[in-house]
Amino acid sequence: MSTPFATIPDDGTPLRVIVVGAGGMGRAWLRTVQESPLVELMGIVDLDLAAAADAAASLGRPDLPVGVGTAQLASDVGAQAVINVTVPAAHHPVTTEALAAGLPVLGEKPVASTVAQGLSLAAASELHGQLFMVSQSRRYNKHLFSAKHLSSTLGAVGIVSAEFFKAPHFGGFRDAMDHPLLLDMAIHQFDMARFLLDADPVSVLCEEYNPSWSWYRGDAGSTAIFEMTGGGRFVFTGSWCSPGQETSWNASWRISGEHGTVLWDGDNAPVSSVPPPSDAVNPEDPGQEIAGSLRDFVAAVRTGSTPMGRVHQNIMSLAMVEAAILSASTGVRVSVDSLLEDSYQQAILAERDPAVLEVLKSWTSVRTALAGESVAL
Ligand SMILES: NC(=O)c1ccc[n+]([C@@H]2O[C@H](COP(=O)([O-])OP(=O)(O)OC[C@H]3O[C@@H](n4cnc5c(N)ncnc54)[C@H](O)[C@@H]3O)[C@@H](O)[C@H]2O)c1
Known part of the structure; x- marks a missing residue:
């Protein structure tokens, strides 16, 4: 069975990445990327060019290429992947642009501003055959x-x-x-x-x-x-x-x-309260927070392994938030299936890309699609 996303086999050189978003969390990512032997930082994108340049300088790399457009800078510097650390409202447009440019994406949580936008990103990831992984950093502990x-x-x-x-x-x-x-x-x-x-x-x-x-x-x-x-x-x-x-x-x-x-x-x-069996093996160490999710992402891109935060898998975490908020505002128990169905209808109505729309419409049910069963293998 082939993987549902393209891989970039390890050729002995680090994966070339750009970071999009040079705010507070973007700077934490930039430090982690800079320190990792798995990736090479090729450039920084931010709508605020001065913020991107300032972040580059604070890394001690004032000559690092910076830009305002994700696909453009990625192409200019030969990046192989994108790390999206923009504000939640920009997760959908930035990740859509990167996937359409044939680049795998590691994005900060939440997957997008809404579950509906998250579904659009899952469909775009399927359409372009590129990995989109959400970094849910507290899992890496x-x-x-x-x-x-x-x-x-x-x-x-x-x-x-x-x-x-x-x-x-x-x-x-x-x-x-x-x-x-x-x-x-x-x-x-x-x-x-x-x-x-x-x-x-x-x-x-x-x-x-x-x-x-x-x-x-x-x-x-x-x-x-x-x-x-x-x-x-x-x-x-x-x-x-x-x-x-x-x-x-x-x-x-x-x-x-x-x-x-x-x-x-x-x-x-x-x-x-239950002592572990004497022959119990320790669980694997997933790495620490964003360094762990970066490692998971690179392994997935290199080998086709499924990372913990693949978009299809991660959307249910945002669905929990939206369902909880809906329950609090209506005073009634909220079914997650009905929230997913409403989000799916919103995603269909809002989708502007005909090819992504076609993928969305091909899904037999949201849960089935998120379980990966509708992914072309
Ligand atoms: N995992 C964690 O523990 C953790 C902690 C903090 C923040 N976060 C997440 O990280 C993300 C960023 O948070 P932050 O605190 O750094 O925000 P921030 O506001 O400090 O920085 C966001 C940056 O994105 C830039 N930006 C906005 N739209 C853009 C676009 N379309 N293209 C390029 N750049 C754009 C802004 O100019 C800004 O520099 C959010 O999704 C947030 O939820 C996660």
Whole structure:
């Protein structure tokens, strides 16, 4: 069976990449790319050319080519792949442009501004036969892998809970945005829960609220109960204005199964009430955060292996966010299938590229398409 995306076999030289988006996170990516022997940084794209030039200078590479157009700069410098670290609203146009230019893309979370746009990107990735992977950096954590590994000795796992309590004063857009906790942060924990349970969301009942002392305009607190495939439940409770005894940025986790419990504080090694078998092998080390996802991406492009965040696989994490927000605003349990169907209809109505539209229309169902079954092999 061939892979659903083109590969670039290893010829002994690093994969040539450009980074698009030279903001706060773009600079973190630039440092990671610069330090990695797997990739070679060929240029930086930003609508703000001065920001791109400044980022190049701060890397000690003031002569690095910079530009405002992704396909143009990639062609000019002979890049083989694109790392998209733009604002969420630019994820769809920038990634679409790169895929159409025949370039695989590693993009920051969220996959796009909406699930509908994410579906368009999955179809574009199929159309052009190029990998689009979403970097969900908190998955790349050896303790998260250990927690999952330990939970495999618990028998049936039925309840996973995550508590996230922090009190950052960011200033800027988060203080003014709608749904700051669910949109900007909870996608990480939702995605980690899918990983821990090996399950996808079925439905969600969610409340959002803003404590009286909150310094955020939008609701900074939320509790969501997800039913997952297989019948398990994932319960998320979080607040972004809870000073004192704060949890880690990864949240504090309890994985409850038939024979015991795994606890993980998000920072240190997890503990289990069930001792692992004496011959247990340690799980693989996935690498640390964006360096781990970069390694996963390069391996996929080189060998055709499936990375954790392939667009088809990642969209369900954004679907959890949208379903939770819809439930909080309507006060009723939201079915993820109905959200996916609505998003699919929106994607069809909004699609401007006739060839991408044709791919979307060929899907028999969104879940089937996202499971990869409609991908031409
Ligand atoms: N994984 C994490 O923990 C983590 C942390 C922070 C941010 N992020 C994600 O990283 C992404 C970027 O966040 P940020 O904080 O760096 O944002 P930012 O606003 O600091 O920077 C974004 C940059 O993108 C540029 N840009 C916007 N539209 C563009 C376009 N069409 N073409 C080229 N450049 C364009 C802007 O000019 C800006 O320089 C977001 O998707 C965000 O969710 C992830």
